[in-house]
Amino acid sequence: MTQFSFTLSATDGAARTGVIHTPRGEIRTPAFMPVGTAATVKAMLPESVRATGADILLGNTYHLMLRPTAERIARLGGLHKFMNWERPILTDSGGFQVMSLASVRKLTEEGVTFSSHIDGSKHHLSPERSMEIQKLLGSDIVMAFDECPALPADDATVAKSMRLSMRWAQRSRDAFGDRPGHALFGIMQGGVTRDLREESATKLKEIGFDGYAIGGLAVGEGQEAMFSVLDYAPGFLPADKPRYLMGVGKPDDIVGAVARGIDMMDCVLPSRSGRTGQAWTRRGQINIKNARHMDDPRPLDEACSCPACRNYSRAYLHHVFKAQEMISGMLLTWHNLHYYQDLMAGLRAAIAAGQLSAFVADFHAQRAAGDI
Ligand SMILES: CNc1nc2c(CCc3ccc(C(F)(F)F)cc3)c3[nH]c(N)nc(=O)c3cc2[nH]1
Ligand SMILES: [Zn+2]
Numbered sequence: 001m002t003q004f005s006f007t008l009s010a011t012d013g014a015a016r017t018g019v020i021h022t023p024r025g026e027i028r029t030p031a032f033m034p035v036g037t038a039a040t041v042k043a044m045l046p047e048s049v050r051a052t053g054a055d056i057l058l059g060n061t062y063h064l065m066l067r068p069t070a071e072r073i074a075r076l077g078g079l080h081k082f083m084n085w086e087r088p089i090l091t092d093s094g095g096f097q098v099m100s101l102a103s104v105r106k107l108t109e110e111g112v113t114f115s116s117h118i119d120g121s122k123h124h125l126s127p128e129r130s131m132e133i134q135k136l137l138g139s140d141i142v143m144a145f146d147e148c149p150a151l152p153a154d155d156a157t158v159a160k161s162m163r164l165s166m167r168w169a170q171r172s173r174d175a176f177g178d179r180p181g182h183a184l185f186g187i188m189q190g191g192v193t194r195d196l197r198e199e200s201a202t203k204l205k206e207i208g209f210d211g212y213a214i215g216g217l218a219v220g221e222g223q224e225a226m227f228s229v230l231d232y233a234p235g236f237l238p239a240d241k242p243r244y245l246m247g248v249g250k251p252d253d254i255v256g257a258v259a260r261g262i263d264m265m266d267c268v269l270p271s272r273s274g275r276t277g278q279a280w281t282r283r284g285q286i287n288i289k290n291a292r293h294m295d296d297p298r299p300l301d302e303a304c305s306c307p308a309c310r311n312y313s314r315a316y317l318h319h320v321f322k323a324q325e326m327i328s329g330m331l332l333t334w335h336n337l338h339y340y341q342d343l344m345a346g347l348r349a350a351i352a353a354g355q356l357s358a359f360v361a362d363f364h365a366q367r368a369a370g371d372i
Contacts, residue, residue: 053341
């Protein structure tokens with residue numbers, strides 16, 4: 001029975017490629033993790049998500065504790081069985097979503113109380129309750145309960161928030177206990193301040209985790225500020241453990257993050273933007289609702305092997321979006337997730353071949369300005 005382990009197979013500069021071994025399957029890194037907020041990757045069947053190349057999905061403590069509740073999912077056999085995805089699942093700890101979705105929140109040292117954005121009912125989250133919920137869900141990779149400060153915030157506020165998150169990281173570790181085959185990841189905070197980021201990493205390493213996330217980014221700071229943090233922050237973390245950059249991002253964010261030593265990422269962008277008609281391709285973005293696609297017989301991307309590109313024209317996709325047919329969101333979500341997984345496969349191969357700088361140069365060269 002494989003436990004949880006990370007094997008690095010090659011590096012190219014700060015970039016790494018390898019495999020995370022879990023009892024439910026392998027995760028090829030660098031990995032992109034589709035977001036499955038309410039026990040579904042919207043507009044996709046699980047077998048379709050797998051067909052795009054995904055090895056792991058994300059689930060969410062916040063959404064699932066409100067509806068249908070973690071206890072109900074546990075009674076029904078756990079999240080994997082419930083959503084018919086038997087490969088690895090990583091669940092976020094809920095704090096980030098409380099601060100961004102819930103109303104009427106009260107934050108104390110003990111935890112956070114809030115009202116559900118669905119029906120206004122009152123709820124409570126703490127490191128201990130978050131660990132209990134993620135255990136009830138049965139997720140393979142559990143995230144420590146943290147607080148992600150809203151930006152812009154001054155250093156004192158960021159420091160105070162980071163230090164609370166580090167105390168919560170210790171409580172998460174203590175409450176998680178010893179669960180063979182399951183992993184607990186700590187989350188680094190500290191805003192865009194190097195000393196605070198280093199203090200956070202030092203504390204997390206002292207506590208000891210199976211993997212380390214870089215939190216507190218992709219919250220409006222912009223790519224330049226994010227990359228300046230990623231120029232040093234991954235290096236503060238253990239080289240032999242996976243590094244997960246939370247909430248990132250656009251294709252060029254992903255390429256830049258991988259080049260700086262990130263192993264795992266998640267983002268709603270490919271699925272959410274797919275439902276609005278935004279297609280991501282190797283040559284840039286296409287808004288399929290634009291009238292110029294109305295008579296275009298070409299696929300979104302000649303080089304893409306997804307069902308949308310193999311079997312449908314831009315004219316068809318334009319039509320079903322204008323007609324608001326359900327197939328529109330399905331096809332563009334499938335294409336976008338497939339493109340993201342193709343990008344990750346290209347990055348993994350380039351790092352393995354020591355050719356990452358050539359891959360990155362080609363990636364940028366192919367991206368025409370604006371729509372194509
Ligand atoms: C978009 N930017 C961003 N997303 C961030 C996230 C959420 C990541 C997430 C996880 C699961 C789901 C699920 F819906 F699929 F389940 C959706 C999103 C963060 N999460 C935590 N815990 N700390 C952070 O400091 C943090 C920073 C984040 N920046
Ligand atoms: Zn495609």
